[in-house]
Amino acid sequence: MKTIIEPFRIKMVEPIRMTTKEEREAIIRKAGYNPFLIKAEDVLIDLLTDSGTSAMSQEQWAGMMRGDESYAGSRSFLRFEDVTKSLTGMRHVIPTHQGRASERILFSLVADKGKVVPSNTHFDTTRANIEHEGAMAADVISDDCIDPDLIAPFKGNMDIEALERLIRDTGPENVPLCMLTVTNNATGGQPVSMANIRATKSLLRQFDIPLFLDACRFAENAWFIKTREEGYADVSLRDIAKEMFSYADGCTMSAKKDAISNIGGFLAVNDDGLAQRIRALLILTEGFPTYGGLAGRDLEAIAQGLIEVLDEDYMRYRVRSVEFLGERLMAMGVPIFQPTGGHAVYIDAGRFLPHIPAEQFPGQALVAAMYVEGGIRAVEIGSVMFGNDSRHELVRLAIPRRVLTQSHIEYVVEVFEDITRSKTSIRGLKFAHETDVLRHFTSTFEPV
Numbered sequence: 001m002k003t004i005i006e007p008f009r010i011k012m013v014e015p016i017r018m019t020t021k022e023e024r025e026a027i028i029r030k031a032g033y034n035p036f037l038i039k040a041e042d043v044l045i046d047l048l049t050d051s052g053t054s055a056m057s058q059e060q061w062a063g064m065m066r067g068d069e070s071y072a073g074s075r076s077f078l079r080f081e082d083v084t085k086s087l088t089g090m091r092h093v094i095p096t097h098q099g100r101a102s103e104r105i106l107f108s109l110v111a112d113k114g115k116v117v118p119s120n121t122h123f124d125t126t127r128a129n130i131e132h133e134g135a136m137a138a139d140v141i142s143d144d145c146i147d148p149d150l151i152a153p154f155k156g157n158m159d160i161e162a163l164e165r166l167i168r169d170t171g172p173e174n175v176p177l178c179m180l181t182v183t184n185n186a187t188g189g190q191p192v193s194m195a196n197i198r199a200t201k202s203l204l205r206q207f208d209i210p211l212f213l214d215a216c217r218f219a220e221n222a223w224f225i226k227t228r229e230e231g232y233a234d235v236s237l238r239d240i241a242k243e244m245f246s247y248a249d250g251c252t253m254s255a256k257k258d259a260i261s262n263i264g265g266f267l268a269v270n271d272d273g274l275a276q277r278i279r280a281l282l283i284l285t286e287g288f289p290t291y292g293g294l295a296g297r298d299l300e301a302i303a304q305g306l307i308e309v310l311d312e313d314y315m316r317y318r319v320r321s322v323e324f325l326g327e328r329l330m331a332m333g334v335p336i337f338q339p340t341g342g343h344a345v346y347i348d349a350g351r352f353l354p355h356i357p358a359e360q361f362p363g364q365a366l367v368a369a370m371y372v373e374g375g376i377r378a379v380e381i382g383s384v385m386f387g388n389d390s391r392h393e394l395v396r397l398a399i400p401r402r403v404l405t406q407s408h409i410e411y412v413v414e415v416f417e418d419i420t421r422s423k424t425s426i427r428g429l430k431f432a433h434e435t436d437v438l439r440h441f442t443s444t445f446e447p448v
């Protein structure tokens, strides 16, 4: 088989700046070994996140120029509404400034003290918004799915039996809705099968509990269904996505992911009464329901992005470039969470750097080493982020959409060859200054 090439050519370029190793040593020291505190222009390859970092297409930029900035009923909103309604099949689609705004509005209406909201795995903002209302966010995933070495096609799946037990123990009247995160970002970016979505829905139907998709990466999930689940090989990505949404009663979406946009999101529901209450709250903080905190031009970019993300050439390249990075890292003995997910490679830093104990943050130490060695920025997902509750010491290399070429990825691999050779010299870290809330963003460190 031939190389799967980038299905686009480059029309506008953004320079990235080489620095010397000595400069980078000084920069990371000054940033307290925290990649969030490094200036973006001091980074060569930025793998911090795939959120809002996508490159837009010529059609998206053309849409930006056509943006209708009317306060109410703008042409851009009507296009956005048309595309999102026909994709999701939902009766009401309400724009928001990003995913967490949809979450905040939804959960302030349905969650409160004593309520439990299950999910395969909640994303951190989803969990925070549920807990902010005094409700409990429950992750319902099997032990197999969090085993980094198990090779299985759909490790993002909901544990249906555990979900049924949870609903019976909690009482269905205390479960206002159930979420399903596709793909499962907090568990290695792993997909959820159509069979699992269907089974989740059919269980919930017995208890009259609505199903909501956290649809941030719905298109990547659709690709995994097409390529891994029996019966879908000849179904288009769009039809697979439509089937996924058909089992849901609503969804939250961050357009910064699979709408290939730099900002935006939406909340979609079928329930007319709920939609009315959402719009009332939306007006309070986000804006009028035909723009929801976004410019008309943003709505154009999102509408166009939602069409382009379902292009099979795009998605084949996208998933393959992530898989390629994972394969090359494994070939040189770097342990990763297997199989590679849709948007990122998760390195098991705990096993890669066994000489650094968890209390000296092997993930954060690896993040610092990647920056010093090659100017690459990544994020720790381990004891720094989750404290003692952390199950793994991971480092996530998130791949921005349509931004990098094959040679950028090959460069990352080469940097890892150097790191692997000298990994025993990487030292653990300790806090220099620890902040209380969401400490991974702002804390500083120093070598042990």
Ligand SMILES: *Cc1c(COP(=O)(O)O)cnc(C)c1O
Binding pocket: 051, 098, 099, 100, 101, 123, 125, 126, 181, 185, 214, 216, 253, 254, 255, 256, 257, 264, 265
């Ligand atoms: C990014 C993300 C969110 C939140 O979206 P924002 O646009 O960052 O507010 C919610 N769920 C998942 C799975 C995400 O990846």
